[in-house]
Amino acid sequence: MKKALTIAGSDSSGGAGIQADLKTFSAHGIFGMSVITAVTAQNTQGVFAVQDISREVIAAQIKAIFEDIEVDGLKVGMVSQISTIEIIAELLKVYAPKNIVIDPVMVSKSGYHLLNPQAELTLIRELLPLATVVTPNIPEAEVMTKMTIQNLTQMESAAKYIYQMGAKNVLLKGGHLENDSTDILYDGRNFKYYTSQRVKTKNTHGTGCTLSSAITSNLALGYPLSEAVSLAKDYIIEAIEHSLDIGKGVGPTHHFYSLYQKAGFNN
Numbered sequence: 001m002k003k004a005l006t007i008a009g010s011d012s013s014g015g016a017g018i019q020a021d022l023k024t025f026s027a028h029g030i031f032g033m034s035v036i037t038a039v040t041a042q043n044t045q046g047v048f049a050v051q052d053i054s055r056e057v058i059a060a061q062i063k064a065i066f067e068d069i070e071v072d073g074l075k076v077g078m079v080s081q082i083s084t085i086e087i088i089a090e091l092l093k094v095y096a097p098k099n100i101v102i103d104p105v106m107v108s109k110s111g112y113h114l115l116n117p118q119a120e121l122t123l124i125r126e127l128l129p130l131a132t133v134v135t136p137n138i139p140e141a142e143v144m145t146k147m148t149i150q151n152l153t154q155m156e157s158a159a160k161y162i163y164q165m166g167a168k169n170v171l172l173k174g175g176h177l178e179n180d181s182t183d184i185l186y187d188g189r190n191f192k193y194y195t196s197q198r199v200k201t202k203n204t205h206g207t208g209c210t211l212s213s214a215i216t217s218n219l220a221l222g223y224p225l226s227e228a229v230s231l232a233k234d235y236i237i238e239a240i241e242h243s244l245d246i247g248k249g250v251g252p253t254h255h256f257y258s259l260y261q262k263a264g265f266n267n
């Protein structure tokens with residue numbers, strides 16, 4: 001069985017963060033493991049408190065896993081503080097796992113700064129060069145590039161800029177654009193476009209986490225990146241189409257075992 005690791009924050013309401021990642025790994029038939037960087041008290045309506053986990057305990061979690069278990073794919077989500085980012089980068093250089101997906105989580109859908117704004121440059125400097133692929137949404141790409149992004153041409157320019165920051169591949173997600181939701185993948189030479197109809201729902205809590213952990217799963221299963229993204233896109237569309245009207249705010253995506261079966265995964 002393939003094994004994947006998420007290094008991210010805990011979402012008490014189960015829609016995003018570690019919980020979304022582990023559900024996605026399971027739906028892909030992957031054994032999921034976690035390094036928790038922060039505990040958030042949140043639900044579909046907002047984030048109410050955050051306790052960052054210490055640098056020492058984050059390091060101990062990473063070491064406990066890598067000293068014992070092979071990791072076929074890894075994603076990094078919420079990392080909150082400079083010291084957290086530094087220790088993760090330091091240890092990822094030591095253990096050098098194959099497939100590293102960096103989801104540069106900055107602000108939650110409910111508007112809470114999950115990444116300390118002072119840590120944005122550290123994330124770019126320390127984590128991007130380690131990424132097999134980095135998966136910013138449009139607001140994150142705007143922060144990273146200081147560009148305004150309102151259309152596909154501007155997305156392409158931003159993806160090129162982020163590529164130059166050191167990621168091997170850039171998947172710029174178009175979920176925040178008004179019309180269809182096209183994500184673009186840039187490998188330093190060519191663009192690939194992943195277009196889908198926009199699902200009309202308010203329930204998109206955890207879409208970014210779900211997409212990046214689906215990509216991580218597919219890379220762990222051995223798919224090349226462009227196929228890993230394409231399968232992950234199929235997965236996220238269904239997970240949004242079947243999203244759950246749980247709570248009073250932005251409900252979560254839904255994870256099906258049948259999605260995994262439908263995609264024909266075979267490990």
Ligand SMILES: Nc1ncnc2c1ncn2[C@@H]1O[C@H](COP(=O)(O)OP(=O)(O)O)[C@@H](O)[C@H]1O
Nearest residue numbers: 137173174175176181197198199207208211236
């Ligand atoms: N309403 C929607 N309909 C279809 N796809 C969506 C919708 N919202 C987001 N997506 C897709 O979900 C994934 C995550 O998107 P996005 O919302 O941009 O990220 P984040 O959760 O990081 O803000 C992307 O593949 C995006 O295209």
Ligand SMILES: Cc1ncc(COP(=O)(O)O)c(N)n1
Nearest residue numbers: 009010016017108109205206
């Ligand atoms: C712990 C954690 N990690 C990531 C997100 C981002 O998810 P979203 O952008 O859908 O709010 C979140 N809300 N909580």
